[in-house]
Amino acid sequence: MQLTIDDKQVTAEQGQTLLEVARAHDIPIPTLCYHESLEARGSCRLCLVEIRKPKWPGWKRLVASCVYPAEEGLEVRTATEEIVGIRKTLIDLLLARCPKNPEIVELARAYGIEQTSYAVLDATRQCILCGQCVRVCEDIIGASAIGMYGRGAGKKVGPAYGKAAETCIGCGACAFVCPTRCIQVIDEGLTRRIPRWNVEFELVPCRICGKPVSTRKHIDFVRGRVSAGPEVLETCSDCLRAYYGAKVAAEGHM
Numbered sequence: 341m342q343l344t345i346d347d348k349q350v351t352a353e354q355g356q357t358l359l360e361v362a363r364a365h366d367i368p369i370p371t372l373c374y375h376e377s378l379e380a381r382g383s384c385r386l387c388l389v390e391i392r393k394p395k396w397p398g399w400k401r402l403v404a405s406c407v408y409p410a411e412e413g414l415e416v417r418t419a420t421e422e423i424v425g426i427r428k429t430l431i432d433l434l435l436a437r438c439p440k441n442p443e444i445v446e447l448a449r450a451y452g453i454e455q456t457s458y459a460v461l462d463a464t465r466q467c468i469l470c471g472q473c474v475r476v477c478e479d480i481i482g483a484s485a486i487g488m489y490g491r492g493a494g495k496k497v498g499p500a501y502g503k504a505a506e507t508c509i510g511c512g513a514c515a516f517v518c519p520t521r522c523i524q525v526i527d528e529g530l531t532r533r534i535p536r537w538n539v540e541f542e543l544v545p546c547r548i549c550g551k552p553v554s555t556r557k558h559i560d561f562v563r564g565r566v567s568a569g570p571e572v573l574e575t576c577s578d579c580l581r582a583y584y585g586a587k588v589a590a591e592g593h594m
């Protein structure tokens with residue numbers, strides 16, 4: 341299908357969102373709560389765009405581009421004066437919540453905001469409550485080790501009652517999807533710590549090179565769900581790639 345984004349005619353596939361189409365054609369739209377591995381929800385609203393339909397003169401609508409599907413003939417504007425104004429307000433609020441977070445500070449500067457115009461309640465905050473870490477832990481990994489609790493300005497993300505997350509397996513998926521990089525995964529020797537969830541794990545070394553593969557708890561978690569032995573689960577990706585590459589080269593198949 342054909343549509344236009346910022347006066348540029350682009351092609352879209354059925355089922356693609358406006359954000360996906362824009363990114364495919366190198367048209368920038370800011371996001372925070374969006375990640376390719378998770379179902380889009382349009383929570384942060386930074387990806388708002390204006391849409392118009394030529395067959396409806398005078399009609400327009402603001403939509404979250406991460407969830408709105410591409411349509412034939414749609415006219416999309418990504419940075420009108422109204423949209424930029426909304427984004428600035430949203431970023432200003434985010435900066436008030438996390439005034440020292442590098443990702444938020446950089447985003448704010450890109451929109452000409454050097455200092456928030458709102459009251460800062462806690463300058464040490466790093467989490468914007470997007471919930472992506474909670475979703476990946478529950479929906480993709482299946483561990484459900486963390487959640488959201490509290491209300492209003494006191495709302496937090498973490499394990500129940502702020503204690504150590506007993507069901508956490510130390511996979512690090514939460515840190516991978518976090519848009520503000522506020523979840524640290526610290527590997528030292530054969531020990532992994534995730535301070536935000538108050539957890540520590542034993543790392544399993546690769547059977548071939550000795551490089552840490554993952555946590556023992558993570559490997560046991562996966563072993564209970566797939567039919568794979570230690571020769572796969574306890575071997576790092578580099579060594580697995582080298583092994584199967586050599587096997588294909590020698591035998592012509594896996």
